[in-house]
Amino acid sequence: MARQKKIKLTIDDREIQVAPGTTIMAAAETLGIHIPRLCFHPELSLQGSCRVCIVEVEGMDFFMAACSVEVWPDMRVQTHSEEIRRARRDIVELLLDNHPRECQLCERDGRCELQNLAYAFGVRERLFEGERKRFPVEDNGLSVVRDSEKCVLCGRCVRVCAEVQGVANLSQHGRGFTTAVHPAHGRDMDDSVCIQCGQCINACPTAAFLEQPHTEAVWQALADPEIHVVAQTAPSIRAAIGEGFDLDPGTACTGRMVTALRRLGFDAVFDTDLGADLTIMEEATEFTERLKGKGPLPMLTSCSPGWINFLEKFYPQLIPHASTCRSPMTMLSVLGKTYYAEKLDLDPEKIFMVAVMPCVAKKYEIARPEHRMDSGAPYTDAVLTTRELVWMIKCHGIDFISLDHGEFDPPLGVATGAGDIFGTTGGVMEATLRTAAEWLTGETADKLEFTEVRAVEGRREVELQIGGRTLRVGVANGLVNARLLLEQAISGDRKFDAIEVMACPGGCIGGGGQPYPGSRFRILDPELLALRAGALYAEDRVREFRRSHQNPALQAIYRQFLGKPGGRKAKKLLHTEYQAKLPRGIQ
Numbered sequence: 001m002a003r004q005k006k007i008k009l010t011i012d013d014r015e016i017q018v019a020p021g022t023t024i025m026a027a028a029e030t031l032g033i034h035i036p037r038l039c040f041h042p043e044l045s046l047q048g049s050c051r052v053c054i055v056e057v058e059g060m061d062f063f064m065a066a067c068s069v070e071v072w073p074d075m076r077v078q079t080h081s082e083e084i085r086r087a088r089r090d091i092v093e094l095l096l097d098n099h100p101r102e103c104q105l106c107e108r109d110g111r112c113e114l115q116n117l118a119y120a121f122g123v124r125e126r127l128f129e130g131e132r133k134r135f136p137v138e139d140n141g142l143s144v145v146r147d148s149e150k151c152v153l154c155g156r157c158v159r160v161c162a163e164v165q166g167v168a169n170l171s172q173h174g175r176g177f178t179t180a181v182h183p184a185h186g187r188d189m190d191d192s193v194c195i196q197c198g199q200c201i202n203a204c205p206t207a208a209f210l211e212q213p214h215t216e217a218v219w220q221a222l223a224d225p226e227i228h229v230v231a232q233t234a235p236s237i238r239a240a241i242g243e244g245f246d247l248d249p250g251t252a253c254t255g256r257m258v259t260a261l262r263r264l265g266f267d268a269v270f271d272t273d274l275g276a277d278l279t280i281m282e283e284a285t286e287f288t289e290r291l292k293g294k295g296p297l298p299m300l301t302s303c304s305p306g307w308i309n310f311l312e313k314f315y316p317q318l319i320p321h322a323s324t325c326r327s328p329m330t331m332l333s334v335l336g337k338t339y340y341a342e343k344l345d346l347d348p349e350k351i352f353m354v355a356v357m358p359c360v361a362k363k364y365e366i367a368r369p370e371h372r373m374d375s376g377a378p379y380t381d382a383v384l385t386t387r388e389l390v391w392m393i394k395c396h397g398i399d400f401i402s403l404d405h406g407e408f409d410p411p412l413g414v415a416t417g418a419g420d421i422f423g424t425t426g427g428v429m430e431a432t433l434r435t436a437a438e439w440l441t442g443e444t445a446d447k448l449e450f451t452e453v454r455a456v457e458g459r460r461e462v463e464l465q466i467g468g469r470t471l472r473v474g475v476a477n478g479l480v481n482a483r484l485l486l487e488q489a490i491s492g493d494r495k496f497d498a499i500e501v502m503a504c505p506g507g508c509i510g511g512g513g514q515p516y517p518g519s520r521f522r523i524l525d526p527e528l529l530a531l532r533a534g535a536l537y538a539e540d541r542v543r544e545f546r547r548s549h550q551n552p553a554l555q556a557i558y559r560q561f562l563g564k565p566g567g568r569k570a571k572k573l574l575h576t577e578y579q580a581k582l583p584r585g586i587q
Helices: 024-030 082-097 113-120 156-164 199-203 215-223 235-245 254-264 272-291 305-314 316-321 328-336 339-344 361-365 386-395 417-423 427-441 479-491 526-541 552-562 568-574
Strands: 007-011 014-018 054-057 076-078 144-146 171-173 180-182 209-211 228-233 268-271 351-357 382-385 459-466 469-477 498-502
Touching (some): 054 082, 199 209, 215 382, 215 386, 228 254, 228 272, 254 386, 268 272, 272 328, 272 552, 305 316, 305 361, 316 479, 328 339, 328 351, 328 568, 339 552, 351 386, 382 386, 427 469, 427 498, 552 568
Parallel strands (some): 007 076, 228 268, 469 498
Antiparallel strands (some): 054 076, 171 180, 459 469
């Protein structure tokens, strides 16, 4: 095939040659020219609705959207003329006129893209006074809060929900001032097919979507001397929390995070990595049993609550294939209110378990009835996102950067490198293989790292040779990718023994509750996700133990309390079951 001839054009009086199909915006960026944008996102389809990226093109009597218009031969473009500057400023002023005046009270203050554009264009007053849209805040959801008054109708939430997650729960409804983004038929988020992943929160440039806050409940528990308050932190938190304090992405902050939690007043700080190790012990046991014919294949992982919600709503026929293991968070909370409570002679009802998670869907998970004690109280009492913990640390006046490096508390703070890598896509599969490979062969495996299943790019299908057996595994992150693997499995086009699914892009490192990226990155940015994943792999490499079954604290827990992996007590405490779910009124 003949190579396509490059297109020559001029941008801001500088000549450039680019490939056919290149947009004006992309061409300008090769020259180091930044064209402002709002609705555009490089990982989503083009919409061209906000018009903030308008440019002048010679011969055209109207401005053109740089994000969606492809270049043509001998095109001459001006990106920053005085007329364009005024037009862009007017567009931003009109958006602000239809926006609430509460920047200083807003969760996105300082991280709001509309606010940043207003500053960049020198908008210092509102020139277009008049009626604006009015909507009530939908804050009755377990995970997601929706404030349509702050919506700028950029469509990024709609596109990420459909194109990355394959849920298509959101769309624009109404006309004029009544236009709003919400689920079909005006349903609340919890009464829709929403899987609670929170990617709409990350995609939103303002604060039209936010997580349901749990900070006040945590403050109250910390202030109550009668309550024993325990924190547990997911592996991906240590890889991202530093971004909330302007540290470079990929900076591991495990020790400082632990110290900060103690300064906040937590009585104990545990590592969800131990819950991940526990999950591997149970999941690897379950997997090896299924390979012997004691259960359907492929086995599907179950540690991502957004994925489980998706499974129950979109693929209920595959529920028997899901591992019965609870998530690492819930497993650790169960041990906190049973094993730990017994060791310290504490009343479980007086233990307040706080999970720091990258995942907005965890807020939904803790309210599920199958994750409650016999008394009806939840095993996990509150979930803080990474963003919420960052705010609490700042609110408490803690200088995070200068903190000493603390250590997690025993007995639920000792973990292996296999637990660390749970936070990135492919990590659950790799951690399972590290243990299952030894159990299947009865020997210490020479191979430790299964890099074949590390799938930051979104989807991977791999065949592995272990003990003379061929294992066929799939790994997916982002539920559009999961659909592709699941449809292959259902149709029989591809045989799998195990499939790992993470709801969010990149896995937990790209969760809906992670810090908003700084100016260098955008959400879904593969480079940002790779940096966060790199921090977890670095933590794994320096661990004394890197296979879950080698964890001495876990061995003691089984010996003293749980019995054997997959045994009766372990089944009762660490496993659960799922069922098909549809929004109310659709069943």
